[in-house]
Amino acid sequence: MIRFLQLTRTPIEEAALTAGASASAEFGAVIRFSGVVRGREGEAVIRGIRYEAFEAMATHQFQKLFDEMSARWPAVGSVRLVHRLGFVAAGDASLWVEVSAPHRGEAFAACQWLIDSMKQVVPIWKHVEPLEPS
Amino acid sequence: MIRFLQLTRTPIEEAALTAGASASAEFGAVIRFSGVVRGREGEAVIRGIRYEAFEAMATHQFQKLFDEMSARWPAVGSVRLVHRLGFVAAGDASLWVEVSAPHRGEAFAACQWLIDSMKQVVPIWKHVEPLEPS
Amino acid sequence: MNIPVHFWSYFRDLAGAAQGEVQVPEGATVETVLNAVYAAHPRLGALRQSTLIAVGVEYQGPSFVLRPGDEVSLFPPVQGG
Amino acid sequence: MNIPVHFWSYFRDLAGAAQGEVQVPEGATVETVLNAVYAAHPRLGALRQSTLIAVGVEYQGPSFVLRPGDEVSLFPPVQGG
Numbered sequence: 001m002i003r004f005l006q007l008t009r010t011p012i013e014e015a016a017l018t019a020g021a022s023a024s025a026e027f028g029a030v031i032r033f034s035g036v037v038r039g040r041e042g043e044a045v046i047r048g049i050r051y052e053a054f055e056a057m058a059t060h061q062f063q064k065l066f067d068e069m070s071a072r073w074p075a076v077g078s079v080r081l082v083h084r085l086g087f088v089a090a091g092d093a094s095l096w097v098e099v100s101a102p103h104r105g106e107a108f109a110a111c112q113w114l115i116d117s118m119k120q121v122v123p124i125w126k127h128v129e130p131l132e133p134s
Numbered sequence: 135m136i137r138f139l140q141l142t143r144t145p146i147e148e149a150a151l152t153a154g155a156s157a158s159a160e161f162g163a164v165i166r167f168s169g170v171v172r173g174r175e176g177e178a179v180i181r182g183i184r185y186e187a188f189e190a191m192a193t194h195q196f197q198k199l200f201d202e203m204s205a206r207w208p209a210v211g212s213v214r215l216v217h218r219l220g221f222v223a224a225g226d227a228s229l230w231v232e233v234s235a236p237h238r239g240e241a242f243a244a245c246q247w248l249i250d251s252m253k254q255v256v257p258i259w260k261h262v263e264p265l266e267p268s
Numbered sequence: 269m270n271i272p273v274h275f276w277s278y279f280r281d282l283a284g285a286a287q288g289e290v291q292v293p294e295g296a297t298v299e300t301v302l303n304a305v306y307a308a309h310p311r312l313g314a315l316r317q318s319t320l321i322a323v324g325v326e327y328q329g330p331s332f333v334l335r336p337g338d339e340v341s342l343f344p345p346v347q348g349g
Numbered sequence: 350m351n352i353p354v355h356f357w358s359y360f361r362d363l364a365g366a367a368q369g370e371v372q373v374p375e376g377a378t379v380e381t382v383l384n385a386v387y388a389a390h391p392r393l394g395a396l397r398q399s400t401l402i403a404v405g406v407e408y409q410g411p412s413f414v415l416r417p418g419d420e421v422s423l424f425p426p427v428q429g430g
Binding site for chain 1: 355407425
């Protein structure tokens with residue numbers, strides 16, 4: 001399984017990532033997920049979210065999730081994941097995930113499992129930045 | 135709900151479509167699905183697939199599916215769908231679907247429902263093109 | 269009234285044409301058209317159980333009552349994506 | 350042995366520092382470290398039930414036996430994505 005992981009402080013270039021995908025006639029289904037910072041947190045309008053990570057552990061835990069995903073869905077051909085760190089403005093993507101597999105059922109299942117699982121175990125935290133500097 | 139539908143005889147430009155997405159701080163989840171023609175059909179290696187459509191009905195049925203999707207998941211903010219017609223080489227995308235919604239659960243569910251449903255009702259047919267011209 | 273009948277995908281090959289026409293009385297149903305088509309093309313009749321039927325751009329069943337100007341489409345299960 | 354303890358997210362504010370150090374005997378467990386940390390920072394102790402614990406880059410429980418060179422991290426539930 002091809003893996004690509006990036007924790008980055010610069011904007012996620014989704015179009016460039018999409019253009020850089022290695023097309024394959026083996027994998028009939030490619031899912032791409034963009035997680036975008038919303039402009040509200042509960043009732044409050046926000047400027048964005050600052051993401052903090054314990055980077056060494058986050059990298060290690062992502063790789064363990066990739067291992068487990070490959071074991072659960074051996075047919076999955078590739079996974080690419082980019083997560084922003086630092087401040088991300090509302091409307092910008094904080095997470096981008098791509099999973100390719102021979103069939104769409106396993107691509108959807110593996111992608112959803114990966115996102116659900118990372119939210120349980122990868123040490124990244126959100127800090128809401130209110131609209132007015134406090 | 136924003137809708138975009140295209141039945142096209144030219145390659146699906148996924149990167150350009152991605153770049154053309156209208157970013158929104160309302161919709162925290164964007165799913166993009168690419169269906170790629172695989173290089174095998176059963177045991178046989180193939181050159182690609184020719185897609186035939188009853189275009190007027192296909193367009194109408196897609197719009198009815200968008201109506202139903204909007205009714206089932208009122209929070210979905212946009213759907214864009216591009217389907218290739220004519221010959222599509224193995225390794226190229228024949229279908230591209232994008233669904234955006236406030237949260238990822240509904241984005242994933244609506245996108246999967248749309249793909250499953252179109253395969254039941256939209257009048258498009260595949261004709262396998264074998265590797266050697268027959 | 270004359271009802272055009274369109275054949276899609278491999279139904280076109282089985283019918284030997286993309287389009288035919290069936291003459292039916294006013295108030296006839298889709299079933300009347302089907303019976304005429306299957307009498308002319310028995311190989312299509314053999315696929316009756318898996319045939320999808322549309323009038324215009326909507327799916328309809330055999331009991332649908334046709335009006336002048338309606339067009340019927342017959343095709344095998346769809347396979348988009 | 351001296352065990353560095355790292356505090357992440359708002360645990361850093363509650364501890365008043367990103368890092369501390371706890372002296373424990375050889376063969377001590379994570380629990381020994383936790384007890385020392387909670388004695389010094391009662392507000393962290395109040396969050397004990399929802400605290401995640403790592404030794405190095407792996408999650409561990411209170412009974413994990415520490416070795417010289419190990420570093421402990423304490424943090425609230427994660428929220429990536």
